Amino acid sequence: MPLDTDSLSLLPEALNRLNAAFAHLPDEPQDQDLEGIKKVLNTVAERMGDNYPYQHPLYAGQMLKPPHPVARLAYALSMWINPNNHALDGGRASSAMEKEAVGKIAAMFGWPRHLGHLCGGGTLANMEALWVAGRLRPGTCIAASSQAHYTHARISEVLQLDFVAVPADSRGRMDMEALEAILERQTVGTVVATMGSTGLGAVDPLPEILRLQERYGFRVHADSAYGGYFTLVDNLQSDVRQAFDCLDRTDSLVIDPHKHGLQPYGCGCVLFQDPSVGAIYKHDSPYTYFSSDELHLGEISLECSRAGASAVALWATMEHFPLDRGGAFARGLARGREATVQLYERLHADPRFLTAVKPELDILIWAPNGNTASEISSRSQLFFERAAREELHLALVGLPRELLESYWPDVEFDQDSVTCLRSCLMKPEHLDWLDRIWAIMDRVGIED
Numbered sequence: 220m221p222l223d224t225d226s227l228s229l230l231p232e233a234l235n236r237l238n239a240a241f242a243h244l245p246d247e248p249q250d251q252d253l254e255g256i257k258k259v260l261n262t263v264a265e266r267m268g269d270n271y272p273y274q275h276p277l278y279a280g281q282m283l284k285p286p287h288p289v290a291r292l293a294y295a296l297s298m299w300i301n302p303n304n305h306a307l308d309g310g311r312a313s314s315a316m317e318k319e320a321v322g323k324i325a326a327m328f329g330w331p332r333h334l335g336h337l338c339g340g341g342t343l344a345n346m347e348a349l350w351v352a353g354r355l356r357p358g359t360c361i362a363a364s365s366q367a368h369y370t371h372a373r374i375s376e377v378l379q380l381d382f383v384a385v386p387a388d389s390r391g392r393m394d395m396e397a398l399e400a401i402l403e404r405q406t407v408g409t410v411v412a413t414m415g416s417t418g419l420g421a422v423d424p425l426p427e428i429l430r431l432q433e434r435y436g437f438r439v440h441a442d443s444a445y446g447g448y449f450t451l452v453d454n455l456q457s458d459v460r461q462a463f464d465c466l467d468r469t470d471s472l473v474i475d476p477h478k479h480g481l482q483p484y485g486c487g488c489v490l491f492q493d494p495s496v497g498a499i500y501k502h503d504s505p506y507t508y509f510s511s512d513e514l515h516l517g518e519i520s521l522e523c524s525r526a527g528a529s530a531v532a533l534w535a536t537m538e539h540f541p542l543d544r545g546g547a548f549a550r551g552l553a554r555g556r557e558a559t560v561q562l563y564e565r566l567h568a569d570p571r572f573l574t575a576v577k578p579e580l581d582i583l584i585w586a587p588n589g590n591t592a593s594e595i596s597s598r599s600q601l602f603f604e605r606a607a608r609e610e611l612h613l614a615l616v617g618l619p620r621e622l623l624e625s626y627w628p629d630v631e632f633d634q635d636s637v638t639c640l641r642s643c644l645m646k647p648e649h650l651d652w653l654d655r656i657w658a659i660m661d662r663v664g665i666e667d
């Protein structure tokens with residue numbers, strides 16, 4: 220599938236419209252070395268060819284996909300202005316678009332009120348949430364599952380907050396008995412519920428976490444950086460659906476439009492249910508806030524300069540694909556999930572492969588069959604390399620023995636970690652390509 224160039228034809232008209240807004244200004248001579256730019260650009264194109272084909276359905280590895288053309292074009296268009304959403308002084312229109320887009324994301328989770336903004340990505344968004352959590356609960360610790368994103372422990376270290384990892388159950392979700400034992404012996408100020416873990420796509424049991432909250436009074440932060448948009452789809456298993464339906468009861472939440480929201484990188488989002496946490500962000504910038512008394516986004520975010528273009532791209536995408544349950548955007552997500560479930564079923568039924576946890580979202584892990592953990596690990600590595608030679612690009616993940624042994628009773632665990640294959644089938648087209656993906660997997664086989 221060639222890269223899309225058709226959509227580029229839409230850019231000149233939009234650019235002319237944008238130009239019209241500034242037509243009253245005196246002309247500024249454009250002194251550009253077009254030949255020089257062209258030469259560099261062609262070199263860039265050649266260098267960028269050295270990439271895995273993230274945009275293609277045969278890329279079925281990491282959590283990667285290109286932005287939708289509407290996001291790409293809106294981002295490009297706003298580059299002629301390059302707004303900075305720190306302050307209204309630097310990005311008036313794009314700040315308004317950010318507030319509208321973030322408001323719609325909050326509404327998607329059923330939040331009647333919120334304070335929130337876009338930021339660089341999931342790590343930064345989680346950092347803001349944990350920073351606020353630490354300010355509100357000084358001297359307490361952060362608890363997240365051992366399958367939570369690795370950055371939670373590191374962020375806690377940066378913020379000098381104590382961190383405790385809660386063991387995971389055989390589905391890779393936070394183990395509730397283990398959490399309760401920790402709550403009994405430690406003062407936990409905030410529990411991070413991962414709504415779709417990076418390794419397995421496992422969704423922590425939020426309803427049960429909230430039940431424990433009633434007894435122990437901690438804050439709940441949802442890391443739905445990867446999984447958040449799945450709240451819109453109609454093909455989740457029932458306990459996962461129930462977990463997503465509780466997201467209106469969390470204190471803070473993170474979602475990454477640059478993962479499942481069709482955006483270019485550099486677009487995370489953090490939301491707080493209680494707008495009064497904005498007071499924690501108070502600072503005195505002597506430079507920026509001159510144009511209005513209205514709230515500037517820099518007054519409620521940790522970062523200073525931020526790409527207004529990210530807000531423009533997100534706003535445009537949400538105009539094109541409203542965040543409706545059952546709408547076109549939701550159907551696209553549901554198709555990726557359906558592809559994941561179908562691939563799991565094919566692998567599960569085939570004795571050449573080992574499966575483990577049933578996928579809860581659109582991440583799937585499996586391995587070629589083998590007698591021992593080390594044999595399975597080396598076969599996974601081999602399978603990964605052979606598939607790549609056939610242009611099927613997968614990913615590898617190291618999983619602890621505890622997550623696998625209940626599914627693999629016949630395997631001898633001669634090592635504590637097993638290398639498995641991992642696929643994130645996050646493009647709607649993955650469903651149409653499933654037979655072709657399977658044909659390659661079938662060919663690659665697992666001969667010794």
Ligand SMILES: Cc1ncc(COP(=O)(O)O)c(C=O)c1O
Nearest residue numbers: 340341342368415417442444445
């Ligand atoms: C659940 C989860 N949280 C946080 C992150 C970190 O997000 P980012 O890579 O945008 O910083 C990721 C990244 O994959 C993730 O899956």
